[in-house]
Amino acid sequence: xxxxxxxxxxxxxxxxxxxxxxxxxxxxxxxxxxxxxxxxxxxxxxxxxxxxxxxxxxxxxxxxxxxxxxxxxxxxxxxxxxxxxxxxxxxxxxxxxxxxxxxxxxxxxxxxxxxxxxxxxxxxxxxxxxxxxxxxxxxxxxxxxxxxxxxxxxxxxxxxxxxxxxxxxxxxxxxxxxxxxxxxxxxxxxxxxxxxxxxxxxxxxxxxxxxxxxxxxxxxxxxxxxxxxxxxxxxxxxxxxxxxxxxxxxxxxxxxxxxxxxxxxxxxxxxxxxxxxxxxxxxxxxxxxxxxxxxxxxxxxxxxxxxxxxxx
Numbered sequence: 578x579x580x581x582x583x584x585x586x587x588x589x590x591x592x593x594x595x596x597x598x599x600x601x602x603x604x605x606x607x608x609x610x611x612x613x614x615x616x617x618x619x620x621x622x623x624x625x626x627x628x629x630x631x632x633x634x635x636x637x638x639x640x641x642x643x644x645x646x647x648x649x650x651x652x653x654x655x656x657x658x659x660x661x662x663x664x665x666x667x668x669x670x671x672x673x674x675x676x677x678x679x680x681x682x683x684x685x686x687x688x689x690x691x692x693x694x695x696x697x698x699x700x701x702x703x704x705x706x707x708x709x710x711x712x713x714x715x716x717x718x719x720x721x722x723x724x725x726x727x728x729x730x731x732x733x734x735x736x737x738x739x740x741x742x743x744x745x746x747x748x749x750x751x752x753x754x755x756x757x758x759x760x761x762x763x764x765x766x767x768x769x770x771x772x773x774x775x776x777x778x779x780x781x782x783x784x785x786x787x788x789x790x791x792x793x794x795x796x797x798x799x800x801x802x803x804x805x806x807x808x809x810x811x812x813x814x815x816x817x818x819x820x821x822x823x824x825x826x827x828x829x830x831x832x833x834x835x836x837x838x839x840x841x842x843x844x845x846x847x848x849x850x851x852x853x854x855x856x857x858x859x860x861x862x863x864x865x866x867x868x869x870x871x872x873x874x875x876x877x878x879x880x881x882x883x884x885x886x887x888x889x
Contacts (some may be wrong), residue, residue, distance in 0.1 A: 578826060582840035586621065591849035593617040596851060611745065614788015618749045618849045619741040621663075621843040623809045626756040626801035629835060631816025633763045634832025636770035637794040638699045641732065643818035645802035648702070648795060649709030650685040652846065655737055656717045657681020660734045663720050674736075675751045675808045682755070682803025685709060689795055697786040698777060702795060737782035737814040739869020741850060752808040759800030760839060762793055769834030770794075774831055812869045814876025815842055821883060 594613050612736050627645055634643040645651055661667050661677035690697075692705035717737075726728035769790040772780040777787050819841045820834055848870075853871050856862060873876070 578823075578871055579840065580835055582837055582844060585844045586840055586847065589844055591615055593620065593851055595877055596854060603833065607877055614744050615744045615749050616741050616850065617847070619744050619752065619808060620758050620846045622749070622753060622804040623741065623812060623816055624846025625839045625843035626760055626805045627815040628761050628819035628845065629760055630798040630801045631818075631837040632820040632831065632838035632841075633766060633770065633794050634798060634816070635820050636834070637766075637773055637791060638703060639774060639776075640699075640703075641821070642817065642880075643703075645775065645798055645805075645812070646710070646813055646816075647804070648687060648689055648706035648798055649711075650682050650799040650803045651806040651811065652710050652713030652717070653685025653688070654682035654803045655680045655811055656713050656720070657684070658736060658807065658810070659717055659720050659733045662729050663724065665725075665729070672747060672751065675748050677761070678807025679751065679755065679804065682799060685713065686796065686799035686803060688712075689767045689799065690792060691796065693791075697791045698793070699791065700788070702791055731819065734870075735867070736810045737874070738867035738868075739810040740867050741809050741846075742865065742868075744808060748808045752804045755800040755804030755807075758798045759802075759804065762797035763801065764835055764839070766790060766794060766797070767835050770831035770835075774829075810869060812846070812872055814872045814879070815845055818876050818879050819845060821879070846872070 584677075594609065594617055597613060599606070630645040632645070634645065634647060635641055640649075653680070657680050658674055658678040660681075666677070687711040689702075689705050689709050692708055693702050697705075701879050721730060721733060724733065759845050769780070769785050772785040773787070773790065774781050780790075781787050802816070819838050823834055823837050823841055827837055849872055850868055853866050856866055857864065858872075
């Protein structure tokens with residue numbers, strides 16, 4: 578399964594480099610390196626980080642509806658980027674936007690671990706994430722309501738919709754370290770997540786350090802999801818959907834889902850970005866659909882299907 582997913586990702590990467598402006602052809606070297614390559618790399622990085630984060634959270638919290646947005650770090654990353662727009666810092670210094678998002682994600686991760694306490698449990702981590710999400714949403718709404726001009730308001734709103742278009746290799750260089758580090762932390766948690774699937778008390782009786790495992794899971798998700806949100810804005814449902822797509826094939830053991838979720842998340846977001854790129858040539862749209870909007874439109878019916886399946 579892992580090899581097949583890796584092959585699928587490779588095919589989608591090639592397609593992403595070739596498809597653009599309604600044509601299928603190898604582009605000019607400048608277009609390839611400065612437009613399509615950064616977009617392709619970011620889609621793979623962001624999708625992989627979000628897919629892996631969702632699989633880890635669903636295993637650690639034993640909640641099939643958990644996703645990276647649950648911990649609130651994506652919200653604080655969005656708030657950090659919104660403040661950069663608010664103060665106009667990105668106009669004179671282009672890297673200020675992803676750096677602001679990374680700073681917001683870092684502050685959010687620290688607040689999350691502080692809110693959860695020294696010995697976090699699944700419920701305490703969820704409550705800490707809900708509190709952080711509410712705080713970030715309130716501050717973001719305040720920033721939007723006090724936007725200094727309509728242009729800043731439009732820029733903040735459009736960025737929050739989520740996209741990997743119009744990004745450069747600098748964005749890739751800024752986002753890759755936290756996403757890769759977070760993924761490395763999360764991939765090592767497989768055996769402990771398998772034990773946690775039996776319950777926190779049972780895992781502790783097997784010698785698994787429950788509190789440390791949950792802190793590592795929260796830290797890894799904060800790095801991967803925060804780094805993703807700092808450059809791509811709000812892209813939801815990837816972390817929620819990917820593990821559910823893999824469980825019928827790989828089973829319910831959380832540890833078995835992790836490598837496949839990394840690859841499947843990358844494949845899903847690469848495919849969604851290709852679809853967003855091609856839709857204006859199929860439908861009467863004046864501009865491409867934002868990637869975050871498209872993943873939400875595709876993911877919402879999937880969540881409804883999960884809810885119906887989980888019912889009596």
